[in-house]
Structures are given as C-alpha cells and as structure tokens.
Amino acid sequence: MLASIENLDGPTLGELATAEQIQPPSVTRIVQAMEEAGYVECSTDPDDRRSTRVRITASGRRELSTIRHRKTEFLERTLLTLSDAERRKAIELVTMLERFVDEP
Secondary structure, eight states, X not given: OHHHHHHHTSOBHHHHXXXXXXXXXXXXXXXXXXXXXTSEEEEEOSSOTTOEEEEEOHHHHHHHHHXXXXXXXXXXXXXXXSOHHHHHHHHHHHHXXXXXXXXX
C-alpha cells in the first residue's frame, strides 16, 4: 500500500481502496496503522473537506526502499537456486510477459 500511496501522489482513502482492490474500512484501518508508525500523513482534502488525502513521509519512503531491497535480495537468492533449464524457462516467461506489457 505504501507503493500505491507513493505512485498515486496523495490519494484519497477511496482512491486507495480502488487501487488496492480492498474495502474502504480495511484501507482506513491500514492507513491508521501506517500513520501511527510514521509512514504516512493524513490531511483533509482542501477541495472536498469530507475526503482525507494520504501522503507518504520520509520514514515511509525509507521503509518502502527497505521492503523493495529485501524483495530484490530474495529474488536474487531464489534465482541462484535455479538449474540452467529453469533459468532458460524463466527468461522465456519474462520475455513473453514483456510482450504483454508492451502491447497497446
């Protein structure tokens, strides 16, 4: 969810629920926990005082960087355990997925 908050650049709770494909009450609870941890800041939307906007903090950016780093390390360790045949299959799969992403 931190990545979504960063990518959406100050989403409302409703926009975040849509992006994460979860129910608004769940977003509210998760955002409250992240706010208590210092990872996000919530503020009232100046254009619609009924809406709350969520922004990632410097601490949240550091945490997101740590999470991404750990995921990369895990992936690197996992890839090192693959056999040559499995690596070739993985390359074929990535190539196919890249074609899907590149298609309009």
